[in-house]
Amino acid sequence: MITIPKLHMVLLGSRSAGKTSLGNTLLGNKEQEVGKWTARSVARQGFLGQTEITLVDTPGWWKGFPVCDTPEAIKDELMTSPFQCRPGPHVFLLVIDADASFNAKHLLAVTTHMDLLGEGVWRHTIVVFTRGDWLGTHTIEQYIEGEGQALQSLVEQCGNRYHVIDNKNADDGTQTTELLGRITETVAGNNWDYFVPDEKIYLAVEKRKKSVKKGALLRQSQVHAKRKTLRDSSKELQELTVVMLGQKTSGKSATGNNLLCKEVFATCQNESCQVGTGDVAGRLVTVIDTPGWRKDPSRCTQEMDIELVRGLSLSPLGVHAVLLVVPLDLAFGELQQAALEDHMDLFDASIWKHTMVVFTHGDKLAHKSIEEHIEREHSALRWLIDKCENKYHVMNNRKKANMSQGTELFEKIDEMMAGNGEQLFCPEMNDIYLRIEEKFRRRQLKHVLKQRLKEEYQKRELKLMEGFKETLLQLQADVRGNVTSTKSMSQTKGIGLRKKEGTKKKENIDSKISQEIEKLEKDIRTKSSEVLQSSKDFLVPSVNGESPAPSIAYSLPDRKSSTGQFDKVLRWLSTLQIGTNVDNQMTLKFSQTSGYGSVLPHDNLDFDTELMNES
Template sequence: MLQLHVFTLLGTSSPLSELRVVLLGFKDAGKSSSGNTILGREEFQPGQRSAVCVKRQGDVAGRQVTVVEAPGWWSCYSKELSPEMTKRAIQLSPGLCGQGPHVFLLITRADILFTEAQMISARQHLELLSERVWRYTILLFTHGDWLGDTPIEQYIESEGDALKWLTEKCGNRYHVLNNHNSTDGRQVTELLEKIEDMVAGNGSSHFKMDKGLLRDLEEREKIERSRAEERMMKVKQHRHGLRSTQGQIHQSSLRIILLGSKNYGKSSTGNTILGEDVFELCTISKCEKREGEVAGRQLTVVDTPGWELHSMDNPPVFLKQETSMSVSLCDPGPHVFLLIVALDTAVTSQVILQLQKYLTLFSEAIWSHTMVLFDFGDWLGDTLIEQHIESEGRDLCWLIEQCGNRYHVFNNEKKDDKDQVTELLAKIEEMLAGNSGHHYETDRNRLEEVKERREKEEERATERLMKVKRQRKHLQSLKREFLGQCEPAKRVRTLLHATRVLYYTTADVDLGDVDVLSLHAPRSTIDDVSGDGLLDELHSDMVEPTDESTVPGEVPVGALMSRVLSATKILGFQAPMPDMASLGGVWEGVSHSSPQRCCGRHGVSRYSAPNSIQVAVSWQRLPIRPTQG
C-alpha cells in the first residue's frame, strides 16, 4: 500500500512549459468532459461519436497544454470487435502531439463496476501502441463526485483484482476528476503536477512512436484511400447507368423489411424512414408492421426480431419462424431488405457466418433485393463510407459485393434530415429498376410449411394451457372443500403492518395442526401475492377483522385458514409457520427484505413472491400477555 501513496506525495518536479496529453478510454467514460475540464473551457463535444482523433490546445496554469482525444471502444469488447478505423486512430494519436505525448490518460468511471472484461479490453487497446505505453500512462477516474468522502485508494482495493491489476500496470499512477465541478482548478493543477512527476521519473522523456509502424499505417491508409475512390466511382457509374437506361424511376409504393442484429438500430431506422416514432425502441420477439406516406410514396416498413450476430449460439426456432414469416406482411413481396450494420462495430468472419445462417431463412434470391444500411452515421464524421468499407477488409467487402455494391449511411440522431431518407428511397428504386421492376418472390411452399408448423404449435400450446387451467380449477375446488370443514377460530389475530407481524393466540384455543393467516396490507401488495385472486375467495369470518385505524389508508383483505400443506401450496411458502397456536403467547415476525410481506416458521423462513423477490422472516415469542378477544 505504501507504493500507492508515493506518487501522489511527490509533486517536487519542476513545471514544464509544455504538456502533451492523449485521452484514451471506452465509450461514455468521460473523455470529452475530462478534456474540457483540463483546458478549462468547452472544446470537446461530450456524447459525440467519432472515428477520428480530435486535437485541442490551450494555456493552463502557466503551461501550453495539447489535448488529443482518441476514439473510444466498447468497454467489454475485445480489440477484434473494434473497427479498424478506431484501432488505427488510437495508433496514430501520438502523431498529433508533435514530438510525442508526455502522457496517456486512461479514463474509466468511478461509478460503475470495473470488470475483468473491461480490464482485458483496456489492455488490448492500449497495447496497440506497444508495451511501452504503460510507462507513460496514468489512470484517470471520472465521476469523482460519486466517491464522496471515500478515498480513491479504498475504492481501488474494494473493486477487486481487475482494477488493482490495471492500477499496478499503470505504475500505481492515478487521479480523480469531478467533471461536474470543472471550475475547481485545484484538481487540474494537481493532475498536471502528477504528469510532471511521471515525466521526471521517465528521465524527462516522452512517448516515441515506432517509425516502422507509422510507415506501415500510412502506406495501408494510402492503399485503402485509393480503393475507396475506385469503389465510389464504380457505384456512381452504375447508378448513372440505371438512371440513363431506365429513365425517370419513381414508385408509388415501396415495401421494406428491416433485418439485423439486436441493438443495431432497426427500430430507430424504421422511425427515421417513416418520419415519426411508430416503432418502440425495445427488443421484440414478433414482427411489427407500420405504414406511412413519405416523399410522395406509400411505404410499408416491417421490423423483425434481432439476432445475436456476435454469438455462435443458434437462435430460437420461434425467432427463425417469425423472421421468415416477415415477407407475409409485405404481400405480394418486399421490394428491399435493408440489412442494418453498425458502423462502430467490426464486421468479423464470425458475423458473416451468422449472417449467412440468418439469410438462409429466405431463398437465394434475397441477395438481389438486399441493401446494406450503415447505422450510427455520425461516427464517420467527415470520413467517406467507402474508406471505412476498405479499411474493414475482406469480410465487409464480401458482404457489400454480395449485395451488389448497394449501401447507404443513416444518422438516426438527425431524424429531421429528410435528404438521407429521400436518397435511400432513390437507391431502392434504382435497385428495383436493376431487377426489372420485380420485387422479392416469396417462396410460397416454404412459407406455408412455416405457417402450418406454427399453427400446430399454437394448437399444442392452447391444449397445454387448458390442461393447466383444469388442474388449477381442481386444486381450488379441493381447497374450498377443505376450508369448509375447518372450524372458525375467532380468537386468533394476525396483523401485517410494515415489517412487523404480531400473531395473537390464547392458550385455551385448540387449533391442532391448523395455521391461521390474516392479511392486512395495501391492495397493491396483496394483488402482487395473490395474482389469480385466490385471496378474494378466503373466508373473512374465520378471523376477527383488524382495527382499520391501526394501519391508516390500508384495507383489510381477508383471512386464510388451512392446514400447513395447503398454505404452503397456495402462497408458495417453502415452510409452515411455527406451531404458535399450541404454544400460545404473542409472536413477532420481522421481514428481512422487501417487499414487506411476512409469514413463516420458527427461526427463518423464505418464500418466493410472483415477482421473484425473496423475503425472509424471523419469528420469536414476546414476553408479554396476549390481548384477549
C-alpha cells in the same frame, strides 16, 4: 515541485467516459464541445500553470467491447495519436468514469486497445477517474477496492498511478495542480523520457490510407455508373414495402422509424415481427421490422429463426427491398459474416438481388466517405457489399428531421427494382421453413458427432495412459531387480564405494518412477471420470426437432478444458458439411484425405459405428 516546461499528453478511454471534459478542465477552456463524439485524434495546445501542454484527444471505444469489435478507422486513430505530439507523449491519461461499474469485460476492452500503442505504454499511463462527485463520502481507494479484481488489476498495471477529478468543480484549480504533480512524478520515474512510438506503425497506417482512397474512388465510380444507367429506366413506386434484417442492436427499429417519419417501433430488443405504415413523400411506405439475430449463431434457436422469416409472410405479395442493417460504429468481421450467412442462407439465392445494405450511425463517418469505410474495414464487409452488388445507403438516425435520407433510399430502391425487372422478392415460405428444419437437424447431428468423437478420443487417451503405466511398472520391476542383485554382490564380494553410489542412483530412479506412476494413476482416475461423464453428456437429438438440452454435468465448473489437439479436431469438425447421396441418405462430406466415408441412416442413427479410422 519541479516544473516541466513542456508536457505532451494523450487522452484515452471509452466513449462518454469524460475525456473531452477532462481536456477542457486541463486547458481551462471549452474549445471542444462536451458530449459530441470525437471522430479523430485532435491535438490542442494551452497552458497548465507555467507548463505549456499539448493534449491529444482520441476517439473512444465502446465500453465492454474488445478491440476486435472496434472499426479499423478508430484503431488507426488510436495508433497514430502519439504522432500528433512528436517526438511522443510524456504520459497517457486513461480516463475511467467513476459513476459506472468496471468488470472483466471492461478490463479486456481497455487492455486490448492499449496494446495497439505498443510496448512500454503502461509505464507512461495514469488512470484518471472522472465524475468524482459520484463517490460521495467514499474515497477513491474504497471505490477501487469495492469494484473488485478487474479495476484493481488495471490500476496495478499502471503502477498504482491514479487520480480523481470532479468534473462539476472544473474551476477548482487544486484538482489540476494535484494531477500535474502526479504527472510530474510519472515523467520523473521514466527519466524524463517521452514514450517514443514505433515509426513503422505510422508509415503502415499512411500506406493503408492511400490504398483505401484508391479503392474508394474506384467503388464510387462503379456505383455512379450503375446508378446512372438504372436511373433512366426506373420509375417512382407509389407503394413501397421493405423488410428490415440484421443483427441485434444494429439500429433496425430506429431506421424503420426514420423511414416512416414517426415512432412506430420500440427501439429496445424486439422479439417478434412488427409492421408499420405511413405516407412519406407521396408514397405509401410499409416497413416490416424483424427480431435481430445474435452475433453467435449457436445461440439462435429454431423459434427465433421462424419468427425472423415470418416477417416476409406479412406481405403475401412480396417485398420491394430487403434492407440489411449494419452499424458503422462496430466492426464487421468474420464472426458477423458467419452470423449473417447463417440467416441469409435460409432464403433462396435470389435474395441478394433484392438486398441493400443500410449503414446506421452515419454520424460516425465524420470526415470519411462511406466508400473509404468499406475499403478500410475487414474483407468481410467488402464481401457483403459485393454480394449485394454495390447497393448500399447511409442513415444517421440522430437526424430524424432530415427526410432526404429516406427519400434518397427510396430512389435507390426504385433503381434496384428497375434492375430486377420490377419483380418483388416473394420466396416460397414452405421452402424456407424446410431449410430451418434442415439447419437445426444438422446442428443436432454435429452436436452428437462432437460428443461421440470426444468420448472416443478420451477412451483412446485413457488406453494410452494405462499402457504407459504398464511400461513404467515393468521398468520399475527391472530397476528393483538390478538393485537387489547389486546389494547381494556388494555383501558377498565386498564391492566398495562406487557400487554403493550405483545402488543409490538406481534407488533414486525407482523413487522417480514411483512418483510418475502415482501421478499417472491420479490422471487415469480423472480421465476415467471424464469418460463416464462424457457418456452421460451424450444426447441423441429428439425426434420433434428440438435441440438437445445440455445436461447438468456439462455445465459443471470443474470440467477440464480440451487439450490443444482435441481443439484442432473440433475446429475441423465444426466445418463438417452434411449432404444427401443418391439414396437420399444423410452423408458426411469429409475431405478426400480424411479417410472417412460414413453414411448416417435418415431415421435410426447408429452411433456405435466407428467414427475414427484406425491408423
